[in-house]
Amino acid sequence: MDVTEDTVRDICTDAVFERGERYLAEGRIHEIHRVDSTVTAVVSGSRQYDVRVDLAADGFAPWCDCPYDRPGACKHVVAVLLRCVDDPPADDGDRLDAALDSADDDELRAFLRDELATNTDLRERFLAGVGEPTSQSVGELRASIDRRFHETNPEYHVVFEPIDFTQWFELANEYREQERHASAATVYRALVESLDDNMERVDGAYDHFSRAFSQALDGYVDCVATANRDADAVTDAVAFLEERVTAGTPVPADHFEKAAVELRAKLGEQAEE
Template structure:
C-alpha cells in the first residue's frame, strides 16, 4: 500500500503532476479520510471536488467529480495521492469495526432501516445484495439517471462537467456478482438509454461520457446474453440495440450496431452449444 512519487507520476501527465504539487502546497485538501485502503477527500478548486482513490489498486483506481477529461488522473487526485506519499491518513477501519461490534443489534437494524428508508440508491443496493431481484424497472432507473443530468447544471440545458454514474455501475456489479444478470441488464440499459438521449447536452468532458456509455453498453450485451439466451427477451434486446442504431445519437450508431451484432453472435453460439 506504499504510495511513491514515481507511482503517482505513472498515473498522470507531467503538467498535471506539477499542478497537483501546487494544490498540495497551497493546502487545498480540505478533508481526507481512510478506511482500509480506500481514501476519500475534498479538494478546493473553483469549487469543492470529491476525490476517491484506492491505495491498493493498480493505478489507484482514481475518481474525481471535476470536469477534467485529459489523459490520466486530474490535479485533485494527484494532490491527494501526494499527500499520501507524505503521510497516509490514519485508518478508521478499526474504529468502524469496533463501533459495529459494540452496537446493539436492534439499534443497528433501526439505524440501517432509517437510512434505507430515505436513500433510494442505497436501498436498491441493499436489495441487490440481500434481496431477490431489482425493485425498479428500466424506466424508473432511467428517470433517476436523467435527473442527474438535470441537476448537474440546472441553469442551463448544456452539461459542462462529468457526472458520477458510480452508483449505477456499482448496483449492476452487485447484481452480476450474485448471478442476477437480468437485473444487471436493466441497470445497464437504463444507463445506455439515458446517455444516448442526453449526449446532445454534453459540452465538455466528452471522454468521460463516452467511456461511461461504452462501459454500460458492453455490460448490457454481456448481461443480456447471460440472462436472456433462452427467452424471447433475447430478441427484444437485439431489437433495442438495432432501433437505437437507427434513431439514437448519430455518432453512437456504430457502437449500437457492433453491440447488436455481438449479442446476436453470443446468443447463436449458446444456441449451437
C-alpha cells in the same frame, strides 16, 4: 501499493503532478479521512471536489468528480496522494470495527433500516448485495440518471462537465457478481438509454461520455446473452438495439448496430452448445 512520489508520478502527467504539488502546498485539501486502504477527501478548485483513492489498489483506483478528462489522474487526486506520502491520515478502520462490535443488534438493524428507507440508491445496492433482484424498472432507473444531467447545469440545456455514473455501474456489477444478470441488464439499459438520449446535450468531456456509453452497451449485451434464454426476451433486446440505430442520436448509431449483430452472434453460439 506503496504511496511514494514515484508511484504517484506513474499515474499522472508531469504537468498534473506539478499542479497537484501546488494544490497541496496551497492547503486546498479541506477534509481527508481514511478507513482501511480507502482515503476520501474534499479538495477545492473552481468548486469543491470529492476525491477517493485506494492505497492498496494497483494505480490507486483514483476517482474524482472534477471535469478532468485527459490521460492519467487529475491534480486533485495527485494532491491527496501526495498528502498521503508526507502526512497520511489516521486509519479509522479499527474505530469503526469497534463501534460495530459494540453496537446493539436491534439498534444497528433499526439504524440500517432507517437509512435504507430514505436512501433509494443505498437500498438498491444493499438488496443487490444480498442477492435480491432489482425492484426498479428501466424507466425508474433512467429517471434518476436523467436527473443527474439536469442537475449538472440546471440553467442551461448543455452539459459541459463529466457526470459520475459510478453508482449505477457499481450496482450493475453487484448484480453480476450475484449472477442476477437480468437485473444487471436492466441497469445497463437505463444507462444506455439515458446516455443516448442526452448525448446531444454534451459539449465537452466527449471521451468520458463515450466511454460510459460503450461500457454500458457492452455490459447490456453481455448480460442479455447470459441471462435470457427466453426467445421473447431476446427478441425484445435485439429490437431495442435495432430501434436505437434510427431513433437515437446519430453518433452512437453504429455502436447499436454492431451491438445487435454481436448479441445475435452470442445467442447463436449458445444455441449450438
